[in-house]
Amino acid sequence: MNPAGTILVCEDDSAIRTVIVQALRRAGHRVIAVSTLAQLHTELSEGMPDCVVTDVILPDGNGLDMATALTADFPRLPMIVLSAQNTLTTAVRATEAGAFDYLPKPFDLDALTASVRSALMRGRAGPAATIDVEDAGVPLIGRSPAMQDVYRVIARVVANDLTVLISGESGTGKELVARAIHDLGPRRHAPFIALNMAAIPRELIEAELFGHERGAFTGAQARMAGKFEQAAGGTLFLDEIGDMPLDAQTRLLRVLQSGEFTTVGGARTIRADVRIVAATNKELTALVAAGQFREDLYYRLDVVPIALPPLRERRQDVALLARHFLDRAAERGLPRKGLDKAAVAVLEAHDWPGNVRELENLMRRLAALGRDETIGAAEVRANLGHAASTAPEPDPDLAAAVLRRLERLEREMPAAFDDGSLYERIIAEVERPLIEAVLARCGGNQLRAAAVLGINRNTLRKRLDTLAIDPARRSELP
Numbered sequence: 284m285n286p287a288g289t290i291l292v293c294e295d296d297s298a299i300r301t302v303i304v305q306a307l308r309r310a311g312h313r314v315i316a317v318s319t320l321a322q323l324h325t326e327l328s329e330g331m332p333d334c335v336v337t338d339v340i341l342p343d344g345n346g347l348d349m350a351t352a353l354t355a356d357f358p359r360l361p362m363i364v365l366s367a368q369n370t371l372t373t374a375v376r377a378t379e380a381g382a383f384d385y386l387p388k389p390f391d392l393d394a395l396t397a398s399v400r401s402a403l404m405r406g407r408a409g410p411a412a413t414i415d416v417e418d419a420g421v422p423l424i425g426r427s428p429a430m431q432d433v434y435r436v437i438a439r440v441v442a443n444d445l446t447v448l449i450s451g452e453s454g455t456g457k458e459l460v461a462r463a464i465h466d467l468g469p470r471r472h473a474p475f476i477a478l479n480m481a482a483i484p485r486e487l488i489e490a491e492l493f494g495h496e497r498g499a500f501t502g503a504q505a506r507m508a509g510k511f512e513q514a515a516g517g518t519l520f521l522d523e524i525g526d527m528p529l530d531a532q533t534r535l536l537r538v539l540q541s542g543e544f545t546t547v548g549g550a551r552t553i554r555a556d557v558r559i560v561a562a563t564n565k566e567l568t569a570l571v572a573a574g575q576f577r578e579d580l581y582y583r584l585d586v587v588p589i590a591l592p593p594l595r596e597r598r599q600d601v602a603l604l605a606r607h608f609l610d611r612a613a614e615r616g617l618p619r620k621g622l623d624k625a626a627v628a629v630l631e632a633h634d635w636p637g638n639v640r641e642l643e644n645l646m647r648r649l650a651a652l653g654r655d656e657t658i659g660a661a662e663v664r665a666n667l668g669h670a671a672s673t674a675p676e677p678d679p680d681l682a683a684a685v686l687r688r689l690e691r692l693e694r695e696m697p698a699a700f701d702d703g704s705l706y707e708r709i710i711a712e713v714e715r716p717l718i719e720a721v722l723a724r725c726g727g728n729q730l731r732a733a734a735v736l737g738i739n740r741n742t743l744r745k746r747l748d749t750l751a752i753d754p755a756r757r758s759e760l761p
């Protein structure tokens with residue numbers, strides 16, 4: 284039996300109001316419809332409905348502000364917020380205001396009646412902890428229905444510590460979502476620490492995660508804090524979790540079960556005060572079936588799943604994203620450019636195997652190339668092939684630093700341009716901070732540093748000699 288109740292609907296667009304009223308009446312509810320906040324307040328003073336459905340932008344005020352006030356006055360009254368401002372910020376604000384649900388416009392009438400039904404069955408969701416959305420600056424772009432679903436889940440998890448598992452192809456924005464969850468929640472003043480399981484040698488993963496004591500293994504010259512410790516109070520983002528070796532999986536599972544961990548070679552037990560967000564671009568259930576991923580760990584991580592759709596399944600976001608990346612390029616000093624209609628059509632028709640990252644790289648390239656202010660279809664087509672690689676573009680900051688260094692050298696030591704030393708000189712200058720930083724992270728252990736750098740141990744030793752780096756002095760964490 285579906286519960287029926289009295290629903291108070293506040294919507295100023297008469298056409299939308301009419302279809303909502305009809306749909307809810309068909310579902311068996313008694314419906315009172317108003318078009319302003321003032322009328323809504325009058326209705327509330329005359330009798331309590333079982334649920335309120337309200338628009339955000341109303342002629343005499345903002346439905347979200349009203350929702351916040353209603354939550355305080357009527358904590359058991361469920362509210363469903365409808366909005367055409369379909370951003371992550373609106374979704375989070377609706378949750379923050381204590382709304383039971385948030386439906387982006389245009390919404391499906393079945394989704395609305397289903398939401399009303401569950402509101403009547405479950406009563407209101409507890410009010411979320413206060414989140415300062417304005418402060419956080421939410422970087423996620425996209426208004427497609429698929430992204431709306433993502434925003435709704437994010438909005439529900441920011442205020443709590445539930446473990447989140449984000450899945451999606453490479454470049455779909457998994458790390459960005461993890462950061463948004465961190466930046467919008469109460470842990471945002473503590474660190475966000477990311478560890479990519481696919482980017483570090485497998486044998487180092489446990490020490491990276493849990494840290495190690497001095498002397499824990501040959502060459503562990505100093506104690507090193509692991510990512511769990513570094514992320515204390517904040518969020519630990521475990522990227523490419525499917526690549527985690529089984530031993531480390533067992534250890535991680537124990538931490539998730541007990542809330543505590545011990546360092547490698549350590550007798551001390553440390554409380555793990557972190558929120559875990561994991562991400563995968565592989566089908567974890569397939570890895571479980573193949574015996575490569577622990578089933579019990581999978582269930583521990585998959586508490587709140589967020590599936591990020593590939594860009595080709597949300598083509599309506601492409602133009603918005605493309606313009607966003609052109610704006611970003613302009614903010615970084617590249618020429619400000621626009622796209623003509625035909626260019627947008629080419630972008631929307633492309634399949635984006637590298638997803639948002641591929642689009643971002645292409646836009647950066649187009650912003651830097653050519654002289655015209657408006658980018659046309661031919662220019663897009665000519666550059667699509669180049670950007671197809673999902674590899675990140677070279678860091679523009681690093682490129683700019685090298686250029687500045689060259690200019691200074693030219694001023695101060697013009698001979699360096701004639702004596703054949705230029706290459707070795709510049710490479711050595713870039714190499715020094717790289718080697719020093721990796722050595723510090725490896726507690727001065729040259730074997731591990733060579734493994735992390737992906738170079739032969741003897742090569743590392745030679746480079747240390749040439750650059751006169753003392754590994755013993757590089758054993759502290761930076």
Ligand SMILES: Nc1ncnc2c1ncn2[C@@H]1O[C@H](COP(=O)(O)OP(=O)(O)OP(=O)(O)O)[C@@H](O)[C@H]1O
Nearest residue numbers: 422423424425453454455456457458459564639640
């Ligand atoms: N919705 C979005 N709005 C704005 N930028 C986005 C969005 N999604 C992704 N990006 C940008 O695209 C790039 C790739 O995103 P991100 O690194 O989060 O992807 P990922 O899924 O974690 O990729 P991988 O699996 O390869 O690590 C980043 O520069 C990110 O800022």
